[in-house]
Amino acid sequence: MIEKDKLKDYARKLMFEMNEEEYETLQKEFEVILKQIALIDNIKGIKDVKPMTFPYIAYKATFREDEVKQEIDAEEVLSNTIHQYQDQVRVPKVVE
């Protein structure tokens, strides 16, 4: 069974917390999922296959015109937070 401490470490890196009961559910779920995942280990010759990261290469790298565009105003950006200072999102002091 996957160690609870490992799961807690992942949660910490992902910036959230879970309670003990939730970790226990997750431990059990991991057992099932890892069994499922083991199915992919059995495929023969898999190491020789190139991983596929997109369905196909759809994009062309082209240069666009170097035009100045005003996409959104500061006022709009700030419309979703009450924590503002001048035209910026206010956060606690980072540098002591």
Add this chain to the structure above:
Amino acid sequence: MEFTKMTIDDLKQQLNEAKISPKELYNTSLALSKKAHEKLNIFETIIDDFQMEDANSRISGIPYALKDNFSTKGILTTASSNILNGYIPVYDATVYKKLKEAGAVLVGKTILDELAMGGTGTTGHTGTVHNPWHMDRLMGGSSAGSAAAVASGIVPFAIGSDTGDSVRKPAALGGIVGFKPSYGRISRYGLFAFASSLDHVAYFTRCVKDSAILTNILKGQDEYDMTSLEDDNLDYTLTLNDDIKGKKLFYFKDICDPAYYPNSSDETMIETLTKFQETLDKCRKLGFIIEEVSFDKELLNAIYPTYMIISCAEATSNNANLTGIQFGPRGEGDSIDEIMLNARTKGFSELIKRRFILGSYILQKENQEKLFLNAARIRRLIVDKMTELFKTYDGLIMPASSNIAPKFNDSSDRLSEEYLILENHLAIGNFGGFPSITLPSGIVKEMPVAINITGPVFGDKDILNIAYKIEEILGFKGLVKDDFYV
């Protein structure tokens, strides 16, 4: 004909003949929205204000619903997650913009499984979405609200997103059409990313022709989505009636025939598969050549874990922007870290956290090769095999689901082998970016069942043509539960 059964074309005709105005159409849809929402829990937001741009298109004046993971400037967009409570976007998704410019009228933003990560319609932050065919049964997800909006006849079409089967599965459970065009056919700009290499814009309609109409309007390259395809400048409605005689379809051997399950106690599954075989016979009579094809069982069994690995890994990374700092409810705390930790702890449900942790586990340095890259290798094996088959066949035809919509408390073993493949094969369409369409094919125990047809990438036109001809012989166009509003 009643409003709830009308297609885009039917409604457009009424508008053209001035039998009804766009405002009256919207009011009808709005009244139904409120009624159905009370019973089924469909909407995050009902738009109680008629807004229509001056346009003349095949969908101008037609009401529709939009999944709440599409950005809509000035309209609350939550992706059914508490982490986005109160979030009002400052830009429009390209899909929404195109629909607005075409004169379509938004009636509501619909509930989804939280952040589109689920297949049941039960995990949105405002509760469970019910199936209009039976209140005790799932609508399926993640595009649950959009599916319910079309299945209950509120709107003739609704937009969803499809990462594993999130439009095509609920379409099956609700007796409506669900179409996912080729990857890149439609811009994903403004669709909240779940798993970018698998995410597609997709939609629910009452008939195949309406799916073709929508594809015409929504397709095309977008400077804001580098994976979007150049417009092929085809009108997909013009080829719907093309002759299909001699077209070849295949289905997976050992999976779709009730005879393979002699000891099954699942009567409804057997009936669903029997219905599928009857559908194949009807298609053969129409002129299709349909064959059973062997496909490596190990690969088919690997579809679900491959999907889980890729999607959870991509989702973990994609959702790192949800911090509660620039938007969404801010957490309490004296440092940025504390603020983020508290916002994310409160904002995500337990299920989402579990998925993210799985994604994080997969992406750990020591697991990347064994899990993430192996899944990406299996993805290629499956896609290559399908592409090879598409050289001989015009499409894959399969039951869209092994069964009717499950009950909310259904405890059947959905991880058994037959379920593992029959319930998850639609993800093949996402692995390869293949165009894929679900359409109703029968009624089992007073619930709809459906077939799915998937074709080679960029073959959208042909898949719509095949589905259109099959729809004609099956006779379930505009299917709706007759006594829903009684």
